[in-house]
Amino acid sequence: MSDQVGVKEAGADQQVEQPSPQSNIVELRNLHTYFFTDLGVARALNGVTYDIPREKVLGIVGESGCGKSVTALSIMNLIQPPGRIVKGEVMLHRRDADGATTDVRLTDLNRHSIQMRRIRGNEIAMIFQEPMTSLNPVYTIGDQISEAFMLHQGVDREEARRRSINILDRVGMPYADTVVDQYPHQLSGGMRQRAMIAMGLSCAPSLLIADEPTTALDVTTEAQILDVMRGLQSDIGMSIMFITHDLGVIAQMADEVVVMYLGRVAEQAPVDSIFYDPLHPYTRALLRSIPRVGRGTKERLKPIRGVVPNPYSNITGCPFHPRCDEFMADVCDVNVPGITMTDDGRAVRCFLYSDRVEKNG
Ligand SMILES: Nc1ncnc2c1ncn2[C@@H]1O[C@H](COP(=O)(O)OP(=O)(O)OP(=O)(O)O)[C@@H](O)[C@H]1O
Ligand SMILES: [Mg+2]
Numbered sequence: 001m002s003d004q005v006g007v008k009e010a011g012a013d014q015q016v017e018q019p020s021p022q023s024n025i026v027e028l029r030n031l032h033t034y035f036f037t038d039l040g041v042a043r044a045l046n047g048v049t050y051d052i053p054r055e056k057v058l059g060i061v062g063e064s065g066c067g068k069s070v071t072a073l074s075i076m077n078l079i080q081p082p083g084r085i086v087k088g089e090v091m092l093h094r095r096d097a098d099g100a101t102t103d104v105r106l107t108d109l110n111r112h113s114i115q116m117r118r119i120r121g122n123e124i125a126m127i128f129q130e131p132m133t134s135l136n137p138v139y140t141i142g143d144q145i146s147e148a149f150m151l152h153q154g155v156d157r158e159e160a161r162r163r164s165i166n167i168l169d170r171v172g173m174p175y176a177d178t179v180v181d182q183y184p185h186q187l188s189g190g191m192r193q194r195a196m197i198a199m200g201l202s203c204a205p206s207l208l209i210a211d212e213p214t215t216a217l218d219v220t221t222e223a224q225i226l227d228v229m230r231g232l233q234s235d236i237g238m239s240i241m242f243i244t245h246d247l248g249v250i251a252q253m254a255d256e257v258v259v260m261y262l263g264r265v266a267e268q269a270p271v272d273s274i275f276y277d278p279l280h281p282y283t284r285a286l287l288r289s290i291p292r293v294g295r296g297t298k299e300r301l302k303p304i305r306g307v308v309p310n311p312y313s314n315i316t317g318c319p320f321h322p323r324c325d326e327f328m329a330d331v332c333d334v335n336v337p338g339i340t341m342t343d344d345g346r347a348v349r350c351f352l353y354s355d356r357v358e359k360n361g
Contacts, residue, residue, distance in 0.1 A: 022101065024093060025207050025239045026052040026075060026124075031088035031107075033067075033074045035311075042311040044070040046263035046319075047088070047358065049339060050347070052207065054095075057233060057240040059254030059271070061247060061286065063308050067263040068243045069129060072209045075241075076126055077111045094123065095206070122152050125205035127196050129212045129243075134196055135184040141168070141195045142180035148202040167198045171228050190221040197225065204236050211243045226253055247290050251275060259283045262308060262319040265339075269346040279348040281326045318351070326352060 033045040045067050052058050060068050073079050075090050090106040109116040120126075128134045136144060145167065146160035155163065161180065168176035171194045184192055193213060200208055210229070214222040230253060233240050242253050250257055250271065257274045259266045259282060267280040278284045288302040306323040309315055315322070317333040324332065328351060337349045338356035349358070 022093075023054055024051040025054045025095075026093070026241075027091045028052075028071070028075070029089050029091070031071070031074055031090065032086045033070050033079055033083060034086050035083040037082055040312045043314075044083070044263055044311050045074065045088075048260075048263065048265055050258050050265050050268050052239055052241055053256055054093075054239055055233075055237045056255040057230070057242055057253050059250040059257045060241060060243045060260060061245065061250055061257060062260035062266075063286075063304075064245070065262075065308050065311070066260045067311075068260055069211055070263075071260070072126060072211050072241065072243060075106065075209065076120055076124060077106055077109060077116050078120075079111075092119070092123070121148060121205075122203055123205055124207045124209065125200040125203065126209040127200040127211060127213045129215070134199070135192060137184055140181050140183055141187070145180075145195075145199050145202050148199060152203040164198075164202070167202055168195070170232065171198045171201070172224050173198065190217050190225075193217060193221075194225065197229065201232060205238060207239045207241065208233075209241045209243075212245070213242075214249070215245070222249075229253070247275075247286065259286065262315075263311060264319060265347070265349065266320065267346070267348045267350075269348075273344075273346060279342070279346065279353065280320075280350050281324045281352070282320045285323075285325070318349075331355075 028048050028050050031045050031048040032043070035042040035044060048067065048071055060071070062068055070079070074085055079085060085107055088107070092104045092106050094102050094104060096102070104119070106116070106119070135141075142161055142164050145164040146157065149155055149160035149163050150157065165176045165180050168179060173179050173191060173194045179187065179191065179195070184195070187195065193216070197213060200210070214225050217225065226249065229240065232238070244250060254271045256268065257271050258268045259274070259280060261282050266282045267274070267278070269279070274283060275287070278287055285304045289304055290301070304323060309319070309322070317335060318324070318337050321327050321332040331351050336358040337351050338358040339347050339349055340354040340356055341347055342353070
């Protein structure tokens with residue numbers, strides 16, 4: 001066990017007992033989402049536990065297929081058959097204007113219920129990985145954004161149009177007053193992405209889930225959009241869950257970071273700790289695989305050996321152990337590590353820090 005970090009014997013179950021509705025807007029506890037397919041059961045989420053802090057940006061990173069988008073869809077209660085949340089909970093801590101909080105267990109709500117539909121779009125909005133999945137090709141951009149204003153803020157068509165142009169302008173859309181009357185196919189990829197972000201922001205959600213919103217864009221447009229999102233986040237005090245492959249984007253955007261691996265959280269920590277003092281061997285391996293300013297020019301980037309196993313496989317022990325440089329035989333390949341909390345409030349699942357075993361696995 002490492003002696004470099006102070007470790008508290010606390011874990012997922014203790015966190016469940018001590019929810020902190022003031023500081024977290026959403027809490028995920030032991031979430032399991034499976035897809036029951038002809039090929040077998042894909043265990044996309046295998047016990048995801050983490051907190052989305054209020055009025056901050058939480059970055060979610062991890063290699064392709066580790067469950068970032070499925071977590072987002074599970075929070076929104078948008079998992080479609082053959083997928084299903086089989087275990088665990090998503091708790092929304094709603095805060096009223098007078099500061100009082102009420103708790104809503106989103107996993108108890110029917111996906112199609114009025115209450116869930118109100119929460120989606122009103123309190124929690126999502127920008128999808130692929131813009132054309134959310135933009136309707138047969139309606140103008142203005143119609144689509146106006147609809148949200150009319151539905152959620154009860155304004156008339158004329159006022160909704162005015163607000164639509166305003167929000168398009170705020171996300172840096174060129175010629176917002178022309179674009180408002182155009183159809184999605186008439187826009188460039190970057191413009192569509194801005195339209196999506198405008199739609200996501202139109203109802204000033206308490207939580208915006210952004211799933212790789214800038215991956216398809218050139219770096220200049222990406223930098224502008226990140227800037228706009230950061231600005232709006234602090235202006236309206238919303239929380240953002242920002243999913244990305246790109247650790248550079250994480251460094252720029254996030255206050256806190258969750259590192260996911262094969263349907264579980266490897267580590268959750270403030271952004272500086274992730275970059276300067278990563279605990280989990282997977283986080284360290286991810287960092288070694290990207291270029292960093294200030295590193296010696298002769299130092300080679302080191303890709304992580306092996307690949308992420310597919311979610312149909314049933315790996316015994318820590319899911320990262322076959323690729324881990326710090327693998328301990330008869331320990332890491334036997335049990336799934338539980339969550340260890342460090343003295344400074346970081347969460348890590350690794351036997352280097354405690355011998356705590358996951359019981360709910
Ligand atoms: N409809 C589905 N049917 C079967 N398996 C699915 C389905 N949707 C997702 N999965 C599986 O769940 C796992 C997690 O997928 P997810 O889309 O969350 O990955 P991700 O981390 O968002 O990856 P990326 O970075 O490529 O977007 C993957 O292995 C994927 O194949
Ligand atoms: Mg994804």
